[in-house]
Amino acid sequence: MNQTPAPAAGTVPTADPSHVAALHGVDFSIDGKAIFRGLDIAIRRGAVTAIMGPSGTGKTTLLRLITGQLRADAGRVEVEGRDMAGLSRRELYAARRRMGMLFQNGALLTDLDVFENVAFPLREHARLPERLVRNIVLAKLQAVGLRGAARLRPQQLSGGMARRVALARAIVMDPQLLLYDEPFAGLDPISMGVVLRLIKSLNDALGISSVVVTHDVREISQIADSSYILSGGQVVASGSPAELRDHPSPVVHQFMDGLADGPVTFHYPAPDYPAQLLDRAEGA
């Protein structure tokens, strides 16, 4: 496995051709709550980059910044060297045609069957003969092992199958950058293994770049070329999975070893427990 360390936080160069996407000093907040403060991340071209971190650290928000669905309060978000904040709506949509995204729940269109879901981007963007559309869709479904499920409705699919269909749809326009939002969440071990292999094989076979947001440390460590761990709105560690395992940071140690308590506390901030129990005046 070719595992190259990711650039250290704060050292991401601007418009580096070896990076398909990069965030430079990004600040972002929602309803006054800071999600990112000076976030620096680079996504290497052709690599599988894992973004990990405890729940609520803004991993999905990061993907939405890359796709231009959200705009940073400060800093730059670059995809293919272009600042996403400076793009017009038309340019933004043109940029998105070179991206694919796998949502946590698949986000398949429920009024279309599997075949039409995968064909959807083709029908919207390319005026292709029906026969060619059919061949492309069947090839993508074959790649994810679901050619036989082409006429099933999304409601008839298991969670793992829905995600594989969504993956076929994400690659149907041959994107340069594939974004995965929690691709393993809620899957049984077999489905998880299938999705894991698909992420790696599609990345290598299609020569694309992949960003995988997950907190399944063990699984993603098998295929990630580089990883970032986010906490407190910043990158607390980056590097290959092996480097992260030996990282001295307590947050990284807690996350990688799955410890219930540590710098990320088990308890949500609350008043003293015995005092609260004895305080009759306070309601339930």
Add this chain to the structure above:
Amino acid sequence: MNGLPGEVLQNFRDFLARLGALMRFFGQVMLQVPSAVLRPRLVVEQVYNTGALSLVIIMTCGLFVGMVLGLQGHDLLERFGSEDALGVGAALSLLKELGPVVTALLFAGRAGTALASELGLMRATDQLSAMEIMAVDPMRRVVVPRFLGGAIAMPLLTAIFIVVALYGVQLVGVQFLGIDQGSFWSQMRGAVELADVNEGLIKGVTFGVACSLIAVFEGYNAEPTAEGVGRATTRTVVISAVVTLVLDYILTALML
């Protein structure tokens, strides 16, 4: 008591903000209408979903509204010895008022809630976000065809409602209560003018645009949770009903 005026003022401000958002949304929808017209298949699908699938409820309600109108109208006119005027009275009230208004209320309850909940669920399950990532504008692909489908279906449903209701009036008045068939229809033909038909048509189109707009607006902007989708559906029915009655008064005042 001090808090009450402040609360009323805040509610009024919220109402104005919501109204402004609705008008802005309407503008966005209208800008996309030409591109949606170029893909008629999507619009026709929605005419089927909002129109054809509402037919049973519209026709059933139309029949019973007409039958009640026949009974009440006959009872009233009998006191003045002018039962033969039942046809014209029922036709005018159905064309000018009952047809468009009752159809709009039924449309809001059947098709409006379906539109709002469908869009709300698409938001909650990331389907709209997925379209945005696929560089497909959900406004153009999803919202505008549904809006147009509803706006086209509503006047058609109104016409069907009126025809079925008139049959109901005739059934009770002529078949059950013995009004002369000839005078029933001839008085109706003699008294009903094209302007009366146009009034019903204008109301049907206006209510169709209003109810469809409210449904797609509430659904598209629903909070992406089960509770949010439920709230959007409820708001669709309530706001559509109020707006229909307010618009009905305004249009009636303008066209009298």
